[in-house]
Amino acid sequence: MSRIVGTIRARIPQTIVMSLFLAALIYLAMTTDIRWSSEGATAPPPAATVEAVQNPMSGHEELPSEGRFEQVAETDTLVLRVDPGSGHFMVTDKRSGNLWHSYPNPEHWKDETIGGIWKDHLRSPVMIQTLDFTRHNARPELTNWISANGAIRDYEPIEGGVRLTYAFTDVQVSIPVEIRIRDDYIETKIVNERIQEAKNGLLSVRLFPFFGAEHSVGQDGYLFIPDGSGAIMNFSKSSRNKMNLYKEPIYGPDFAYRTDESSRHMVRMPVFGMKSGDNGFLSIVEGGEEYADIVASPAGVYSLYNWIGTEMRYRSPFEQVTNRHRETSYLAYDEERRFGSDRVVRYYVLTGEQSTYAGMASRYRQYLMEEQGYERIVPEQRSIPLQVSLIGGDREEGLFMDAYVPMTTSSQAMEIVNTLYGMGVERMSINLLGWQKDGFTSFGDVLPVDSRLGGNEGVRHFVDFAHSLGFPVSYGVNYVLNNSGAHGFSSRHSAMRDMSGTIMNFEDWYENDLPMASLRFVERYFDEDLREISKLGFDGVTFGHGYGYGGGLGQWLISDFNTRYGSSRSEAMALQAQFYRQAAERFSTVNASYSAQYVNAYADHIFGMVDDYSYDLFSNRAVPFMQIALHGLLTYSSRYVNDRGEYQEQFLRDLEYGALPSFAFTHEPTHRMNDSYSLRMFSTQYEDWAEKAVQQYQAYNEAQRDLQDRFIVNHRSLANDVFETTYENGTRIVVNYGSAPYAVGTRHVEARGYLIVKGSER
Numbered sequence: 001m002s003r004i005v006g007t008i009r010a011r012i013p014q015t016i017v018m019s020l021f022l023a024a025l026i027y028l029a030m031t032t033d034i035r036w037s038s039e040g041a042t043a044p045p046p047a048a049t050v051e052a053v054q055n056p057m058s059g060h061e062e063l064p065s066e067g068r069f070e071q072v073a074e075t076d077t078l079v080l081r082v083d084p085g086s087g088h089f090m091v092t093d094k095r096s097g098n099l100w101h102s103y104p105n106p107e108h109w110k111d112e113t114i115g116g117i118w119k120d121h122l123r124s125p126v127m128i129q130t131l132d133f134t135r136h137n138a139r140p141e142l143t144n145w146i147s148a149n150g151a152i153r154d155y156e157p158i159e160g161g162v163r164l165t166y167a168f169t170d171v172q173v174s175i176p177v178e179i180r181i182r183d184d185y186i187e188t189k190i191v192n193e194r195i196q197e198a199k200n201g202l203l204s205v206r207l208f209p210f211f212g213a214e215h216s217v218g219q220d221g222y223l224f225i226p227d228g229s230g231a232i233m234n235f236s237k238s239s240r241n242k243m244n245l246y247k248e249p250i251y252g253p254d255f256a257y258r259t260d261e262s263s264r265h266m267v268r269m270p271v272f273g274m275k276s277g278d279n280g281f282l283s284i285v286e287g288g289e290e291y292a293d294i295v296a297s298p299a300g301v302y303s304l305y306n307w308i309g310t311e312m313r314y315r316s317p318f319e320q321v322t323n324r325h326r327e328t329s330y331l332a333y334d335e336e337r338r339f340g341s342d343r344v345v346r347y348y349v350l351t352g353e354q355s356t357y358a359g360m361a362s363r364y365r366q367y368l369m370e371e372q373g374y375e376r377i378v379p380e381q382r383s384i385p386l387q388v389s390l391i392g393g394d395r396e397e398g399l400f401m402d403a404y405v406p407m408t409t410s411s412q413a414m415e416i417v418n419t420l421y422g423m424g425v426e427r428m429s430i431n432l433l434g435w436q437k438d439g440f441t442s443f444g445d446v447l448p449v450d451s452r453l454g455g456n457e458g459v460r461h462f463v464d465f466a467h468s469l470g471f472p473v474s475y476g477v478n479y480v481l482n483n484s485g486a487h488g489f490s491s492r493h494s495a496m497r498d499m500s501g502t503i504m505n506f507e508d509w510y511e512n513d514l515p516m517a518s519l520r521f522v523e524r525y526f527d528e529d530l531r532e533i534s535k536l537g538f539d540g541v542t543f544g545h546g547y548g549y550g551g552g553l554g555q556w557l558i559s560d561f562n563t564r565y566g567s568s569r570s571e572a573m574a575l576q577a578q579f580y581r582q583a584a585e586r587f588s589t590v591n592a593s594y595s596a597q598y599v600n601a602y603a604d605h606i607f608g609m610v611d612d613y614s615y616d617l618f619s620n621r622a623v624p625f626m627q628i629a630l631h632g633l634l635t636y637s638s639r640y641v642n643d644r645g646e647y648q649e650q651f652l653r654d655l656e657y658g659a660l661p662s663f664a665f666t667h668e669p670t671h672r673m674n675d676s677y678s679l680r681m682f683s684t685q686y687e688d689w690a691e692k693a694v695q696q697y698q699a700y701n702e703a704q705r706d707l708q709d710r711f712i713v714n715h716r717s718l719a720n721d722v723f724e725t726t727y728e729n730g731t732r733i734v735v736n737y738g739s740a741p742y743a744v745g746t747r748h749v750e751a752r753g754y755l756i757v758k759g760s761e762r
Contacts, residue, residue: 056085057146061119063106064088073160073181078349080181082162087125087145087152089179091186096351098279100186102208104305108215114303120146122303126166126175126207130200131315133335140203143171161187165194172198175205189287190312190343201335205312206295211347213307214276216299222620223296223308224273224282224357226250228265229657230625231613232357233298235276235306245297246616247311250289251596254569256498256559257316258331264614267294268596269626272308273360280355282363285310287344290557290569290598298618312343318499334499341570358715361628365711372601374633379708385429386697387605387637387662389476389546390416391684392435392453394676395442397510404439405672407684410454410462412667416686421469423694426701428471429605431591433545433664434679435459435476441677443514443550444486446477447532456536463537474589475538476545479526479553479579481506482517487525491515496560504558506550508677514550516558518565519575526579530586540589543580546607547593547664549678553579554595554603573598600634609636611657624715624725627657632711637662641696642689643682648752651696652735655754656723658712661700663693703733703756718742722749730759 057064069081069090079092091100104112104122114122121127124144132138144150148168154176155164161180168174176194180187188207195202214221214235221235225246233246252266253259270289273282285292296308316339320332348363368374390413393406408416417428434440437450449459466473482489489495495515496504505513533541544552553576560566567575580602583590592603600606613622630636637660644650654661665686666673673679683689707727714726721738733756736742736749749755 055146055150056083057120057123058149061123063103063109063123066090066106072157072162075160075181075183077184078181078186080161080179080186082179084152084155084164087164087166087177089186091181091349093279093349093351096279098349098351100212100281100347100349102211104210104213104303104307105215108217108304111215112304117144117147118302120144122210122213122305124150126150126168126177126205127209128168128171128173128175128205129203130171130173131203131333132199133201133333134199141171143168171200172196173200173202175207177207184349186347186349187286188345188347192288192340192342195314195338197338201333202314202338203333204314205343206309207312207343207345209295209309209311210305210307211309212274212276212281213303213305214274215304216306219277221274221276221306222357223298223306224271224275224360224623224625225294225296225308225619226267226269226271226625227616227619228610228613228622229627230357230361230623231616231619232621232623233296233306233618234620236299244616244618245295245301246618247293247295249293249313250285251557251573251598254316254557254559255504256496256561257318264616265610265612266596268610269364269629270597271360271364271625272296272310273357274306274308275355275357278352278355280350280360282348282350282360283308283310284346284348284364284367285344286346288312288339288341290573291339291341292343301618310343310345314338320500339569353714356714356716357623357625358628358713361625362711362713364625364629365633368601368629368633374601376632376711377604377634377709381427382705383426384660384701384704384708385427385635386420386425386693387431387607387660388417388420388428389431389433389607389640389662389664391433391664391666391673391679391681392439393450394434394439394673394679396675396677402438404450404452405676406450406452407434407666407668407673407679408453409667410449410458413462414465416665416667417466417469417471419686419690420693423690425694425697428466428469429589430466430471430473431476431542431546431607432459432473433476433542433547438484439676440545440547440679441508441514441550442484443478443480444482444484444489444517446475446529447536449536460536467537472539472589473537474540474542474587474591475533475536476542476547477529477533478545478550479522479543480516480551480556481514483514487521489515489517489521494518494521494565495562496558497562497566499559499561501561504560508550509680510677512677518560518562519567519572520560520565521562522579523575527582530583534586538587540587540591540604541583542591542593542607543583543595543599544593544607546591546662547679548608552593552595554592554599557596557598577602600630603634605634605660606630606636607662609638609659611638611653611659621717624657624712627659628712628715631658632709635660635708640664640681641693642684645682649737651699652737652752652754654700655703655733656715656725656735658704658707658725660704661693661696663689665689703754707731718744732757 064086068083073080148170153165166175174196176191178189216235222232270285293311395402580599584602594608666684710727742749
């Protein structure tokens with residue numbers, strides 16, 4: 001498995017550390033209010049001199065008294081009430097009458113068995129983790145607003161809600177928060193610039209971690225987590241895994257810091273949710289999501305409640321090396337820098353059919369269209385396009401030097417496309433994968449096209465040929481790695497560096513280290529590259545080549561501590577979105593590979609969209625949340641059809657999830673790539689697949705040609721191994737993964753088969 005590797009070296013000399021420590025002690029003696037401002041943020045203003053409201057939650061184990069809540073705001077859909085003493089809130093859904101609490105459902109509190117500090121965790125509006133920077137061997141400490149002798153300060157009304165500060169008296173940390181309602185959602189915000197710290201630095205915050213938490217009492221309920229395409233954790237009396245929970249960073253780990261190994265799918269969308277009976281909510285982490293983790297626990301792990309929420313990170317650990325040879329180190333946190341930005345979470349209140357995972361995904365799609373600029377696609381033709389990636393070549397290790405392995409030349413590419421077209425593929429979208437000089441694993445220079453494949457001129461002729469048939473052609477690029485020295489790149493000056501200053505590399509299957517290019521270095525030549533690609537007649541680019549090796553823009557989100565070209569995680573997210581936007585302004589087609597949501601607004605097609613989950617013990621099954629949210633806004637495909645282990649099952653999954661068919665072809669036999677540095681595929685020679693590819697295309701086309709721009713409005717399980725996907729025009733696609741036929745009205749779905757039911761056939 002490829003991975004990002006690197007060692008750690010010390011960032012600050014020991015003498016400077018000691019000087020800063022002594023200075024901090026002197027400053028501490030002069031003032032009782034020490035603060036560290038976040039990167040790029042202004043210093044917080046002095047704390048308002050408002051009398052603290054006595055904590056009404058101490059001295060007992062009860063939840064807040066509903067009689068203390070005051071109405072502070074109302075919309076056509078919601079009513080917000082807040083308790084000024086505990087800082088908790090309640091929201092009434094006027095459509096259903098359901099009452100949502102920022103704390104666990106009080107109806108079952110008497111049955112809760114957990115004790116100790118977790119009892120206070122459940123009752124607290126805020127949990128925080130801090131570190132005492134004045135103690136050399138201090139460890140992070142988790143506490144909550146009740147246990148830390150908390151108080152409410154600066155309580156005041158604002159439009160749509162209230163503003164207040166949660167003061168953690170014992171650890172001298174204050175968290176300013178805004179709570180408001182708008183339309184059909186509740187919005188909470190941690191105001192970053194007004195966070196106050198003293199000797200204890202803030203590491204993380206869980207704000208209203210038990211919003212909507214429910215016991216399992218036989219209701220139809222589950223937690224929705226953004227694992228893979230989406231997964232649900234059904235409510236049950238107790239978890240099968242007593243010591244585990246779901247905790248994953250949105251947009252994946254930041255390899256510039258110490259990260260925990262995880263075999264789970266990366267979180268690609270900043271969402272989570274819960275359904276309980278006929279009510280539910282969808283949460284969207286709308287601000288600061290790049291520094292947020294999704295945390296979920298089924299009943300029986302840390303309480304009898306099912307709960308899900310966010311943990312906002314403000315500092316992350318890194319390895320501080322203690323000797324020149326980098327043989328020893330200790331875990332450290334950056335005292336001076338706190339991750340900046342406000343943290344905003346929305347809770348969309350759902351009822352009835354809208355409370356299902358399909359309803360949650362539909363509400364997220366509405367959000368994307370209304371607030372993120374997404375638009376419904378307009379199909380160019382009635383037939384769907386077959387996504388065809390044509391592999392150029394790669395290098396392999398030779399006796400004295402690397403050898404080049406050509407797999408498809410320009411003229412051979414014409415032969416492949418012409419053959420498929422003549423056999424009945426009415427429409428194709430073509431992607432060139434690994435056509436740059438010296439092959440796929442030569443990173444840094446996207447052009448020229450390797451002369452052994454026909455060079456720039458040969459590719460120009462191929463593009464013209466494809467255009468004569470009406471097929472667009474995109475060019476695969478990788479701007480994450482640079483091992484060629486192109487554009488003046490040097491690892492020492494232009495590569496990404498982690499928190500300790502160590503160069504960050506991607507390790508290939510032969511354990512070669514491939515340097516990762518700083519995004520601000522790439523920014524210097526990115527637009528010129530696009531200009532040169534467009535001169536060859538290409539209709540677009542494919543970031544990441546359409547292949548899951550070496551990453552691609554939109555896949556990884558990593559802080560960069562290069563002193564010349566560095567960027568924070570927030571800036572890295574903005575830069576990658578900027579690159580996509582620049583490509584969208586120049587080309588008619590922008591393709592992504594395995595991408596995360598922060599770039600998808602500019603993508604026309606996503607290669608390798610995940611369609612499964614991580615098979616945790618507490619998760620029950622995958623659901624197509626991502627596909628429901630995006631179908632009709634862009635197109636997507638899963639794994640290449642000719643690179644699959646479970647051929648028929650994946651075909652059914654594509655039909656169930658609305659994915660387009662995709663193939664990766666070569667002209668030469670597949671075995672010629674067996675020793676290449678990166679291109680390891682099951683079977684790619686087009687002659688072996690042409691007839692099957694045409695048959696597959698026709699089956700996909702029959703199912704989806706009238707659905708390309710149609711939204712998915714429902715998805716459900718009809719029986720074990722039988723699922724139904726419903727589109728807004730009434731068409732239903734039923735797939736049967738089982739070994740026996742399944743009846744749908746007067747018709748049957750054959751074992752390991754599918755059925756298309758048009759809207760007119762109801």
